[in-house]
Amino acid sequence: MISLEQLSKVYQSKGKTVIGVDDVSLDINKGEIFGVVGYSGAGKSTLLRCMNILERPTEGKVMVDGIDLMTLNSRDLRKARQSIGMIFQGFHLAMAKTVLENVAFALKASGVNRQERKRRAQELLELVGLSDKADQYPAQLSGGQKQRVSIARALANDPKVLLCDEATSALDPNTTQSILKLLKRINRELGLTIVLITHEMEVVKEICDRCAVMEDGKIVEQGSTYEIFADPENELTKRFIQTVIDFRIPEKVLSERKGTIVHMTFKGDSANESVVSDLLQGYSIRANILHGKIDYIQDQALGTFVMELTGERKVVQQAIQDLREKLGEVEVLQDDRSTDQSLARAE
Incomplete structure (x- = not known):
């Protein structure tokens, strides 16, 4: 046209x-x-x-x-x-x-x-x-x-x-x-x-x-x-x-969290499915939602979630890898700080 x-x-x-x-x-x-x-x-x-x-x-x-x-x-x-x-x-x-x-x-x-x-x-x-x-x-x-x-x-x-x-x-x-x-x-x-x-x-x-x-x-x-x-x-x-979909978490909140902070994007059908809960059931880790929102654009769902994952470092890393394979969009915003602080105290 x-x-x-x-x-x-x-x-x-x-x-x-x-x-x-x-x-x-x-x-x-x-x-x-x-x-x-x-x-x-x-x-x-x-x-x-x-x-x-x-x-x-x-x-x-x-x-x-x-x-x-x-x-x-x-x-x-x-x-x-x-x-x-x-x-x-x-x-x-x-x-x-x-x-x-x-x-x-x-x-x-x-x-x-x-x-x-x-x-x-x-x-x-x-x-x-x-x-x-x-x-x-x-x-x-x-x-x-x-x-x-x-x-x-x-x-x-x-x-x-x-x-x-x-x-x-x-x-x-x-x-x-x-x-x-x-x-x-x-x-x-x-x-x-x-x-x-x-x-x-x-x-x-x-x-x-x-x-x-x-x-x-x-x-x-x-x-x-x-x-x-x-x-x-x-x-x-x-x-x-x-300005429309903002997943930023205040620095003060992040500083109080010791686990691994991840940002996940869910596209299409995955935004309406229990992807995270289904996947994490197989891991001995805890997941705490810090932010979550689902928007609908052109009648399609677009979800964004920020979660804190706590548990053994290797298990958390494997869970993140599996999430990436399932979703594709997983960004680590903050790595596990509990181990670093434990090492600092030991020194």
Whole structure:
């Protein structure tokens, strides 16, 4: 649906060259929800605006539904943009127009007659759950309701693609969840391809099929959302994931523990099975859970556990080896300290 080939955007500012997007190639499939995550200044919003040529790339190719937008003249580009809806963090509503008029305005620009504009606008307001707010003004709405109006307006011309630029960052957590559920429902019911720009990994976890992580204008990692969470490679990606799935144990707690501390990751079916208890029954060691959590990403379970294992050193090491063979993801955070302290006392 969307294909970016060696895309770059370079600005000249006060005699200096600023690279907004740096040689990005990306394919977004029809009907999926694709997330682009990064900190402020990473280039993600610039990348999004290049997808509909609101920012004209310095180099590269932008293909949307088989059309190279970079080759279109102004008239054909305006027509092509009708199939690409866009919503923003700041809503961008006309404060002097009613909710219904805000939604209908996009249809007026497309030459739709007044009666059809009203019918279509009412239909879209019902879709986003605001049919009872048609005659109100944006100032009378909550932030979440304003964003719903923005979504309805973006859908007015039956787009094939919906670009979302930090669409939930100005909203509280509960409202964010409701907007994400709405976007997911729109994606499912309308078959809409959605590209979501965000700095919140929790948003990516909740809604995205695949995602990419950006830093300094480049994509540093991309893949299915589940695999990105289950097996991140880039250090920036790992930091983002820690904001959602954090298994770090306070140093004070670790210093009070004498056994071997291990961090285990359970993927897929293993997250719902009694892998550890079944395996450790065959060993004369004790296991104490210090942290445990199971998340569901794309309807797949991803578990993370931190445990203290105590017992004879050789037996503990053999148990860890068997866990690695079973799970693959076992990291020793702290080795057995009881033996070391016993040796220190003996000396």
